Amino acid sequence: MNAIELADVTVVLGGQPVVDRVDLSVAGGEWMALIGPNGAGKTTLLRAIARLVPFAGSIALEGRATAAMHRSELSRLLAVVPQEPSTPPWMTVGEYVLLGRTPHLGPLAKEGRRDREAAARSLARLDLLDYRERRLGTLSGGEKQRVVVARALSQEARIVLLDEPTASLDIGHQQQALELLDALRGESELTLVAAMHDLTMAAQYADRMVLLDRGRVAADGPPRDVLTEEAIARHYGATIDVVPVDGRVAVIPRRTAARNT
Amino acid sequence: MNLAAEQVADVRARGLTPLWACSAVAFLLFSLAVGVLAGPVDLGVGAVLESAAARLHVPWASTPLSSTEEAILWEIRVPRVVLAALVGAMLALAGAAYQGVFRNPLADPYLLGVAAGAGLGATIAIAYLPDGLRGQRALPVAAFVGGAVAVLLTYAVGRSARRERDAATLVLAGVTVAAFFTAWQTFVQQQNAETLQQVYSWILGNIPSTGWSDVVLILPYVAVAVVVILALRRVVDVLSLGDDEAASLGVDVRRVRLALVIAATLGTAAAVAVSGLIGFVGIIVPHAIRLLSGVGYRALLPLSVLIGAGFLVLADVIARTALSPAEIPLGVVTAFFGAPFFALVLRTTRGGGA
Numbered sequence: 001m002n003a004i005e006l007a008d009v010t011v012v013l014g015g016q017p018v019v020d021r022v023d024l025s026v027a028g029g030e031w032m033a034l035i036g037p038n039g040a041g042k043t044t045l046l047r048a049i050a051r052l053v054p055f056a057g058s059i060a061l062e063g064r065a066t067a068a069m070h071r072s073e074l075s076r077l078l079a080v081v082p083q084e085p086s087t088p089p090w091m092t093v094g095e096y097v098l099l100g101r102t103p104h105l106g107p108l109a110k111e112g113r114r115d116r117e118a119a120a121r122s123l124a125r126l127d128l129l130d131y132r133e134r135r136l137g138t139l140s141g142g143e144k145q146r147v148v149v150a151r152a153l154s155q156e157a158r159i160v161l162l163d164e165p166t167a168s169l170d171i172g173h174q175q176q177a178l179e180l181l182d183a184l185r186g187e188s189e190l191t192l193v194a195a196m197h198d199l200t201m202a203a204q205y206a207d208r209m210v211l212l213d214r215g216r217v218a219a220d221g222p223p224r225d226v227l228t229e230e231a232i233a234r235h236y237g238a239t240i241d242v243v244p245v246d247g248r249v250a251v252i253p254r255r256t257a258a259r260n261t
Numbered sequence: 262m263n264l265a266a267e268q269v270a271d272v273r274a275r276g277l278t279p280l281w282a283c284s285a286v287a288f289l290l291f292s293l294a295v296g297v298l299a300g301p302v303d304l305g306v307g308a309v310l311e312s313a314a315a316r317l318h319v320p321w322a323s324t325p326l327s328s329t330e331e332a333i334l335w336e337i338r339v340p341r342v343v344l345a346a347l348v349g350a351m352l353a354l355a356g357a358a359y360q361g362v363f364r365n366p367l368a369d370p371y372l373l374g375v376a377a378g379a380g381l382g383a384t385i386a387i388a389y390l391p392d393g394l395r396g397q398r399a400l401p402v403a404a405f406v407g408g409a410v411a412v413l414l415t416y417a418v419g420r421s422a423r424r425e426r427d428a429a430t431l432v433l434a435g436v437t438v439a440a441f442f443t444a445w446q447t448f449v450q451q452q453n454a455e456t457l458q459q460v461y462s463w464i465l466g467n468i469p470s471t472g473w474s475d476v477v478l479i480l481p482y483v484a485v486a487v488v489v490i491l492a493l494r495r496v497v498d499v500l501s502l503g504d505d506e507a508a509s510l511g512v513d514v515r516r517v518r519l520a521l522v523i524a525a526t527l528g529t530a531a532a533v534a535v536s537g538l539i540g541f542v543g544i545i546v547p548h549a550i551r552l553l554s555g556v557g558y559r560a561l562l563p564l565s566v567l568i569g570a571g572f573l574v575l576a577d578v579i580a581r582t583a584l585s586p587a588e589i590p591l592g593v594v595t596a597f598f599g600a601p602f603f604a605l606v607l608r609t610t611r612g613g614g615a
Contacts, residue, residue: 050509051508052505052508071508071512071513073511075510075511078509079509080506082505082509085506086501086502088501088502088557090556092275094271094272094274095273095498097272098273099498099499099502099510100510102499102510102511103510103511105495107493107517108493109495110274110495111273111274113269116272117269119272120269120271132272133271135555
């Protein structure tokens with residue numbers, strides 16, 4: 001049984017199909033990178049999977065249609081790390097991570113011991129236990145990113161969708177974040193789907209890449225098959241060299257205008 | 262992974278801390294005491310306590326007050342203080358809830374057209390109802406109906422907008438409905454110029470000395486609103502992350518928002534119906550608490566009830582005693598004293614707040 005199964009999924013926004021008849025399945029435990037130029041529909045596809053935008057077609061998680069699920073049931077199965085998460089400055093790290101327990105609580109309930117333990121575990125896993133009383137407003141970008149991942153982890157969902165998880169991070173923090181996600185995937189048997197712009201980073205970590213262009217799947221396979229000079233030129237309009245490095249591939253942009261020095 | 266018990270215990274959401282809860286309750290009790298004791302007739306603390314004991318059927322207690330004094334205490338002052346407390350609690354709570362639900366620090370309880378609708382209802386009652394009818398009974402009812410109709414209309418307009426029904430659409434619908442109702446109200450006023458004075462003084466707000474009837478009128482609405490909003494206070498924290506994130510955390514955003522908005526709005530309509538438009542309380546009280554304590558909504562909402570109640574009781578004391586026997590409109594008092602206080606809070610706190 002696949003973790004995620006999309007059949008003929010279309011999302012229309014403002015009269016335009018932003019996601020256009022997509023069929024896609026993601027196996028349990030897989031790390032799939034969703035790549036494609038700006039406006040290709042990556043974020044919208046993730047939002048459709050999380051049922052945050054209306055769609056036609058069917059999306060199933062672990063064999064069950066999301067349309068038939070209760071909102072909290074869906075959230076126990078799937079966590080989302082948005083591109084620009086809102087981090088209210090007055091909230092403490094502990095409070096924020098505890099919000100991840102919401103799908104496990106009724107609307108009127110408050111957190112119990114189990115919830116505090118789950119939050120503490122995910123804080124500990126991300127080396128954030130000492131930060132639990134800190135206000136979000138006092139954290140750096142890299143720390144905030146970890147806190148957001150900790151919240152997603154405390155949700156104890158088996159599928160995690162990430163929208164540009166490294167967009168605001170420097171190269172060191174990018175690597176740390178992706179290493180961490182990779183380790184978490186191994187420990188907790190998570191299925192990860194991440195929209196990513198940095199193709200080289202994506203190729204280092206993902207088992208599989210799906211290239212979206214104008215809402216359609218343009219290529220699907222292991223990074224070395226998807227990342228070709230020709231495909232990147234066609235879909236991104238970019239001139240690049242693809243260089244194999246230790247079985248993975250790196251993407252190097254090439255200057256096209258003649259140097260005038 | 263094994264965690265020490267105290268590490269787990271420490272991962273918690275700051276609810277109401279005992280210090281803040283006790284301070285807020287103490288402030289409310291102090292305000293209530295001042296409210297009951299202050300007035301043109303000096304009743305004395307001891308006499309008031311004895312009279313209360315007698316009312317509670319404490320054995321051997323008898324009231325030292327004359328029957329006129331008894332009437333002043335129990336038919337005028339106490340109900341007026343209770344009414345001020347209910348209105349203040351409701352406005353502060355509704356303001357805090359709206360700020361969370363709409364993620365807008367400037368949201369106040371009148372955001373969705375309640376004020377304009379209630380204003381129209383009151384104006385129509387003052388202008389068209391025969392004198393005998395409009396007195397104490399009809400005006401609050403008309404204002405309440407006007408406020409409730411305005412909010413229902415806001416919801417209907419918000420829903421009919423085919424865009425995704427988000428919080429901003431609802432706020433825009435509220436602005437639209439408020440503009441329409443205000444224009445209508447102005448028209449009615451222009452046609453009935455002799456009502457201007459009465460309508461104007463209603464708009465500036467005051468707590469009426471009408472005995473227990475107004476308390477009975479608004480108590481059910483305020484009670485339901487307080488229970489519903491406080492029960493959902495944890496969810497308001499989740500909503501403050503925005504619609505999408507709240508939804509991805511399993512919250513049925515539309516339904517919860519509807520419940521919160523209906524509760525806050527009906528309570529506000531009831532408060533407005535008896536007291537007119539008292540500005541500033543719904544914004545100043547939650548923000549002052551937030552700036553001073555830095556807490557999230559789950560503590561802010563109950564604190565707003567307590568502090569809002571105390572604040573309005575004290576404001577009402579000033580309104581009725583400062584220029585006694587004349588009364589200053591309550592909206593004038595809340596802004597006149599509230600604004601400098603809030604400026605002070607802004608100056609002395611940095612960062613911390615939202």
